[in-house]
Amino acid sequence: MAELSESRIYETGVAHGRALLPGVPSVWSYSSLKEVEICPRRYALSRADYPDLWDKHGYPRLPNPAAIKGDVVHGSLEIIVKALVKAGCLSTRAADAVAVLRELGGYSAVAQGVLDEQLARLDGNPRISEGRREQINRLLGDWVPEAREQIQTYLNRMELRPRAGVAKTGGSASPSQPDKRYPAREGDHPERELVAEDLRLTGRVDLVSVDSGGASITDFKTGAEDPSHHDQLRLYALLWREDGEVNPDGLAVTALVAAYPSHDVEVDVPSATELAELREEVVASTDHADSALLEELPLAVVGEHCASCNVRGLCDAYWEHGAPKASDVPDGGWYDLHGTVVREHGVKSWVFREAGSGRELLVRTPNSSFTLPTGEDVRILGAKRTIDPDEEETLIASVTSVSEILQVTK
Numbered sequence: 001m002a003e004l005s006e007s008r009i010y011e012t013g014v015a016h017g018r019a020l021l022p023g024v025p026s027v028w029s030y031s032s033l034k035e036v037e038i039c040p041r042r043y044a045l046s047r048a049d050y051p052d053l054w055d056k057h058g059y060p061r062l063p064n065p066a067a068i069k070g071d072v073v074h075g076s077l078e079i080i081v082k083a084l085v086k087a088g089c090l091s092t093r094a095a096d097a098v099a100v101l102r103e104l105g106g107y108s109a110v111a112q113g114v115l116d117e118q119l120a121r122l123d124g125n126p127r128i129s130e131g132r133r134e135q136i137n138r139l140l141g142d143w144v145p146e147a148r149e150q151i152q153t154y155l156n157r158m159e160l161r162p163r164a165g166v167a168k169t170g171g172s173a174s175p176s177q178p179d180k181r182y183p184a185r186e187g188d189h190p191e192r193e194l195v196a197e198d199l200r201l202t203g204r205v206d207l208v209s210v211d212s213g214g215a216s217i218t219d220f221k222t223g224a225e226d227p228s229h230h231d232q233l234r235l236y237a238l239l240w241r242e243d244g245e246v247n248p249d250g251l252a253v254t255a256l257v258a259a260y261p262s263h264d265v266e267v268d269v270p271s272a273t274e275l276a277e278l279r280e281e282v283v284a285s286t287d288h289a290d291s292a293l294l295e296e297l298p299l300a301v302v303g304e305h306c307a308s309c310n311v312r313g314l315c316d317a318y319w320e321h322g323a324p325k326a327s328d329v330p331d332g333g334w335y336d337l338h339g340t341v342v343r344e345h346g347v348k349s350w351v352f353r354e355a356g357s358g359r360e361l362l363v364r365t366p367n368s369s370f371t372l373p374t375g376e377d378v379r380i381l382g383a384k385r386t387i388d389p390d391e392e393e394t395l396i397a398s399v400t401s402v403s404e405i406l407q408v409t410k
């Protein structure tokens, strides 16, 4: 995505953590505006470049199996629905759908293909150990049969509308041209990009179904119900109204549907007045997001959301005000700790002085090849608070295969 302002360097104070912060993007999406609203620093650090760490864009993400599962189901639905629409099928129960699915290799093959693509994205990620990578591959490989069922459940209740100009041979109205920025005529349009240029706003809708009465907009949701899904659909209604290329006739939105694995939820379509209000809100949000990102160092908003923040290891504000003290964490709880490695204590344990409280605790590592840098300041992400029955008074933090240790340089 192009940017409207210059990027600048920010030293996070973590080894290999020199960040090239992003400028203001030329267009915003629902999720990026939401992210800036929650914490501008998180948006900036997540999308910064880290040339001393790796050559890909953004801070490497730790793999989240639940999120990958969602992406696999979502990506598989996209492939299958596109193929069904292209062939003019009305549903997966139609006779001609069988041939389409056979050509794709079946549900499992589609899911496996999307999963392989997702796993390939983890290649070269400096935050994932080999052991963790193997664990994830195994876990998600075993889950493919379940993915197949989920995909089938979505598709079984989906009714499709043949697109105007689609032949049974699989042709389309504009076969030689990418159709995403062309008028959405009568029929189904999977993965449609909508753009409101005046608002600098864009969104990719999972399915737009158009008939003479207007457009029905469906978004596939693989997680639990959440009010933000309704907001997102309302924003899509605004985008549909504002996008003169995809909706040149100014057709109205007739339905907004959040499609969950087991059921659909219809969201009220906003009235003209509500859309006008929403438009004002979007203008205010983008203004706010632009200004937040133009700050030399975008503001850090510390809160409960920090616990799942992918860049918290780099965020000073979190370590000063958000990370819990070891003594406040219940036995068995997972937490992050910051301090100095004082000395080696045993083959797999280290004496550690917690920053802030100055209290000493024992850090246990999973094996003897796991070393901590003596005398250095480190941040440990995802340690487990444990109690040793033989040393009940001793605070112990156990490092596991999912923990991460960052060396502090300032």
Ligand code: SF4
Pocket: 039, 041, 042, 045, 300, 301, 302, 303, 305, 306, 309, 310, 311, 312, 315, 317, 318, 322
């Ligand atoms: S840890 Fe919290 S304050 Fe820091 S970037 Fe993440 S969300 Fe923002």
